[in-house]
Structures are given as structure tokens and as C-alpha cells.
Amino acid sequence: MPRLRQVPKAADNAQIVKTMYEFLFGDRDPVAEPGTATGSRGDWWTVFALVPDVLEHAVQGFGLYQSSKRRLDPVLRELAQTRAGFAAASQFVFSQHCKSLRALGVGEDKIAAIPHWQAATCFAEVERFVLAYADCLVLDRGRVPDGLFAALKGHLADEQILELTYITALYLQHAVMSRALRTEFDDRDEAIVEVAAPEGQTARDVGRDISLPKK
Secondary structure (H helix, E strand, O other), rough: OOOOOOOOOOOOOOOOHHHHHHHHOOOOOOOOOOOOEEEEEOOHHHHHHOOOOHHHHHHHHHHHHHOOOOOOHHHHHHHHHHHHHHHHOOOHHHHHHHHHHHOOOOOHHHHHHHHHHOOOOOOHHHHHHHHHHHHHOOOOOOOOOOOHHHHHHOOOOOHHHHHHHHHHHHHHHHHHHHHOOOHHHHOOOOOOOOOOOOOOOOOOHHHHHOOOOOO
């Protein structure tokens, strides 16, 4: 379950909450009867409903990146969003945008190769530059080598690069928030934990210096 409480369906829900609940869940109360068409629980929505104007701001962001005003190719956009989810270790963002790529007609070979795009041969040159740029935004916090930026400018107009940067950074935010709040597929236990020493081992046994035997 997410770390914050969820907002059930009620007559006094804010209008944005009512609108999104009806759009996504129909007549169901998504807290009592969770589930969306993509297989997620839907608790991202029920948690964000705690602060309706934050939910509305997020929904406006979704509308912005999907607007017909955008100059960026939606496939390039989704490649960057999907890679951002993977690089930020958000299973929710990664999984949802794999589905978005599929809806745009992107082949399964490319979707499967996003985690190891550096070693894949299925991506076009501009797609590789976009994936590399997404890594710079997420993993290097915006530190982009001049050579990569110049290569990107060889394929995309300045307006397209601004859109790419904004949308990818927006989905880094969503990935980080989803992990922090443990919403949807990011409700997972920490994988990095201490593995206990075998029974009977003492602290001295575990921490002692190990020297090569003398010849």
C-alpha cells in the first residue's frame, strides 16, 4: 500500500478528483475497488487526490506533453520517458510508458532493448541520442557533454529539445515521487539489505583481517 492515505470516492470530492475518478474508474470507488485498465492499482490517483490542485497540476502536465502543439515526435518523447523510468528505478513509470510505446506502434525489440540501449542495434541514430540525453538528465542530473548536445541538435530543432528536456525531467519527478510514496508498481521493499552471516559466526570472525598464508 502507498505510504500516504488514499481519498475514497465521495460526493464532496473536488471537481478534478470527481472528473479523473469517473474517467479512470467509472462508478467504482477506487480505494474500495482498485484497478485500472493498464493493470495498476490506481493508487497514484487516490494519493494525489489528497491535494486536488496538485492533482490538477499533474493532469495539466499530462495534457501538455500530449498536446497537438508539441513539435517533438511522440515516439522520441516516449523513449525518453520510458528510459527515465528505468534509469530512476521506477517500475511504475517504466511499465506504463512501455505500454505507451506499444500504443504508438513501436516494435517489441525496441521496447525490450531500452534497459540496455547502449548495446542494442535496433535504434535509429536520433533515438540513440535521445536515450543518451535521457540518461544525462536522470543519471547525471543534467550534465550533458557538448558532443552529445551537438549531435542532438543535428536532428532536432531547439524547440523540440526544450520539449524533450522538460517532459523527460517531468517524468523523472514522477518516478521519484512514485518511489518515495510507494504508489502503484513502486510499492516494493528495499532490495539492498544486510544478508545475515551464518549462524555461529561472531563479529570478530566476520571482521577479522584475512592474510595470505606464508610460503
